[in-house]
Amino acid sequence: MKYFPIYLDAKHIDAMIIGGGEVAARKIELLLKSTANISVMSETLNSSVQRLVNEHQLTWLKHNYQPGHLNNSNIVIAATDSIEVNGAVAAESTQLKLLTNVVDQPELCTYITPAIIDRSPIIIAMSSSGSAPILLRMLREQIEKTLPNGYGKLAEFSFKFRDHVKARIKGLRDRRTFWERTLRGNIGQAILAGETTLAEQQLIASLKTQTPPPSGEIVFIHTGDGNPDHLTLYAHREMQFADAVFYDKEVNTDLIEYIRRDASKYPQDIASNILINVQHVLDLAEQGEKVIYLLSGTIELPENKTLAQSPIPKKYIYSGS
Ligand SMILES: C[C@@]1(CC(=O)O)c2cc3[nH]c(cc4nc(cc5[nH]c(cc(n2)[C@H]1CCC(=O)O)[C@@](C)(CC(=O)O)[C@@H]5CCC(=O)O)C(CC(=O)O)=C4CCC(=O)O)c(CCC(=O)O)c3CC(=O)O
Ligand SMILES: NC(=O)C1=CN([C@@H]2O[C@H](COP(=O)(O)OP(=O)(O)OC[C@H]3O[C@@H](n4cnc5c(N)ncnc54)[C@H](O)[C@@H]3O)[C@@H](O)[C@H]2O)C=CC1
Numbered sequence: 001m002k003y004f005p006i007y008l009d010a011k012h013i014d015a016m017i018i019g020g021g022e023v024a025a026r027k028i029e030l031l032l033k034s035t036a037n038i039s040v041m042s043e044t045l046n047s048s049v050q051r052l053v054n055e056h057q058l059t060w061l062k063h064n065y066q067p068g069h070l071n072n073s074n075i076v077i078a079a080t081d082s083i084e085v086n087g088a089v090a091a092e093s094t095q096l097k098l099l100t101n102v103v104d105q106p107e108l109c110t111y112i113t114p115a116i117i118d119r120s121p122i123i124i125a126m127s128s129s130g131s132a133p134i135l136l137r138m139l140r141e142q143i144e145k146t147l148p149n150g151y152g153k154l155a156e157f158s159f160k161f162r163d164h165v166k167a168r169i170k171g172l173r174d175r176r177t178f179w180e181r182t183l184r185g186n187i188g189q190a191i192l193a194g195e196t197t198l199a200e201q202q203l204i205a206s207l208k209t210q211t212p213p214p215s216g217e218i219v220f221i222h223t224g225d226g227n228p229d230h231l232t233l234y235a236h237r238e239m240q241f242a243d244a245v246f247y248d249k250e251v252n253t254d255l256i257e258y259i260r261r262d263a264s265k266y267p268q269d270i271a272s273n274i275l276i277n278v279q280h281v282l283d284l285a286e287q288g289e290k291v292i293y294l295l296s297g298t299i300e301l302p303e304n305k306t307l308a309q310s311p312i313p314k315k316y317i318y319s320g321s
Helices: 022-032 047-056 083-095 133-146 151-168 172-184 186-192 196-208 233-240 253-258 278-286 305-309
Strands: 015-018 038-041 059-061 075-078 099-102 115-119 122-126 217-222 244-248 264-268 290-295 314-318
Touching (some): 015 022, 022 075, 038 047, 075 083, 083 099, 115 133, 115 151, 122 133, 122 151, 151 186, 151 196, 186 196, 217 233, 217 278, 233 253, 233 290, 244 253, 244 278
Parallel strands (some): 015 038, 015 075, 075 099, 217 314, 244 264
Antiparallel strands (some): 115 122
């Protein structure tokens, strides 16, 4: 990664925008989503910036760029239409080690602005590392369409009941299972539909009934050509909830990126069309783990009695072409 993503606590932001045109207005509007601690330095402001300054009582330094005004800022944005002025601002700002953004000149930026999907408190920030801002905007629009508006409400709900659930369900793994079931199931649907009171009642009721220990299962995924782009949505979702993953050396390891990050990984030396590590898989599933076994190609599994006779639920998914 050329750029490292972080989230800044807005109450510590003190931003200085140099310039008062269209780009300045866009950057100010973005900052205003989280803070009004913004100063603008430019002799003239266009009508959009003027309106933002008035409406949000921003500080306006009514002169063009002069060095020596950046000491109280921690974010500096150079948005004038002069390459020379923007360059001078960047030189001063980076010397002071401030976060610096220069429109049109990524090479002078010490940070770049991501495309943002705001479902507060869920905030998705995306970057193309400066390679394709317009493509990035298109991607953002595509993801926005698929992400329910009320998604943030799921997070608010989790936050509200987090301590309560922590006190009631002791183990981390059981809590994870509880939350996954809650948010994916009826309660999650109720929250998204705006029926928060109903969701709260259901959650309290489900906490009262003893939560059963998570039941393990084994999911075999035939990965076909191994191209991650060819994963089916179904396979993808199963992989996101894995506790453990097995894969042999013929499986494309890029697929491991799509497995839940905390899942334990068990690479195997023998191709899965010859032998699969049944006993180990069954042991983990019997302890309640969701085990994913990635198989290369589409070849049938070798016959195995122990596996066939085990009561552990099994799924077989063909994914990838
Ligand atoms: C490096 C970066 C520096 C920075 O600004 O921080 C940068 C640079 C440049 N942008 C250019 C053009 C446009 N940028 C946009 C829009 C966005 N640009 C944003 C970010 C970034 N832009 C940073 C990289 C982020 C990354 O890659 O991760 C977004 C995400 C965030 C934001 O700015 O708020 C926001 C989309 C928000 C959204 O909708 O979600 C549009 C409008 C549109 O797409 O409709 C136009 C067309 C304007 C026009 O010409 O009309 C050009 C000239 C390219 C050329 O001329 O070819 C350069 C310079 C260059 O690339 O060299
Ligand atoms: N409008 C857009 O969407 C995009 C613009 N750009 C580029 O970004 C730059 C700025 O664009 P706009 O905001 O549209 O231009 P603009 O012409 O609307 O605004 C420029 C602003 O800079 C101010 N300014 C000029 N010299 C200054 C100085 N010495 N000190 C302080 N302020 C000064 C002006 O008073 C004016 O408010 C241009 O170089 C443009 O090519 C790049 C991508 C998109």
